[in-house]
Amino acid sequence: FMTFFIATSLQFDISLTVVELGENITLHCPVPEKEDKFYWYKQSLGHMAQTVAAVIVKQITITEQFKDPRFTVKKEEAQYLLTIRNVSKEDEATYFCQTGTTYSLTSGSGTFLAEKHVYVKQSPETASVQLGDPMTLQCSLLSKNKETRVQCPGEHSVHWFRAGSGGSHPGIIYTQRNRSDEEEERSCVYSLSKTIQDSSDSGTYYCAVVTCGEILFGEGTKVETSTPQFKGLNVYVMSHHHILLLMEIFNIESQTLHIITNCHPDATEQSISHLTGSKL
Known part of the structure; x- marks a missing residue:
């Protein structure tokens, strides 16, 4: 207490x-x-x-x-x-x-x-966001009593903090000025929308609601960032016969040809040297 x-x-x-x-x-x-x-x-x-x-x-x-x-x-x-x-x-x-x-x-x-008849619920618990993508976090002030409707605090009563990875101290990043009353849910919902620019935006985001002379904190949302991955391209792999034919046409039979089998991140390269001397 x-x-x-x-x-x-x-x-x-x-x-x-x-x-x-x-x-x-x-x-x-x-x-x-x-x-x-x-x-x-x-x-x-x-x-x-x-x-x-x-x-x-x-x-x-x-x-x-x-x-x-x-x-x-x-x-x-x-x-x-x-x-x-x-x-x-x-x-x-x-x-x-x-x-x-x-x-x-x-x-x-x-x-x-x-x-203490109200509490703060924060969602989602975790979020994985690609760099450059937006994210939206929610902070809800809920009533424990089904018969009691929450009195939503006024302006400047909701704050958002971020504790970065690596043990850095939490820093205030936003002060809420608006609110959305949801009568059916007996709650006040506050949202934070942010575009993830780089990996420094990762960390745990907390909301703090000032109400009834006390500060109620959410349990936090852990945000992790990831790098966008390219979608796979359809690449046709040529047979050895076609490769030899092209090599003869362009007279590159003594060169090394690198064939990229596909565009998946796990793709490998195969080196084929002097294919004209290999057996089909």
């Missing part, structure tokens, strides 16, 4: 923590050495805050609605830890704590726990 700090109108800072479905997450709340009371709260969007756990005179109590093996609270040194296992969509909310005495409670740090 990744954590980013953002400003809010509340009296304490709230961090953004993005997690994958099914992951485990532990939230931290520092406390002073001497405290009489401590509370963990969960506040879902559009709802009132719910008490997850209360600590009174060092006795930790999980409230009834959160008595689930997935939720545990413990104290470790000068902080209380709230662990949520196997994170689900219902766990998406702001979690914050309060600590102090019966007469004075101070709000501690909080975090908005967000489910």
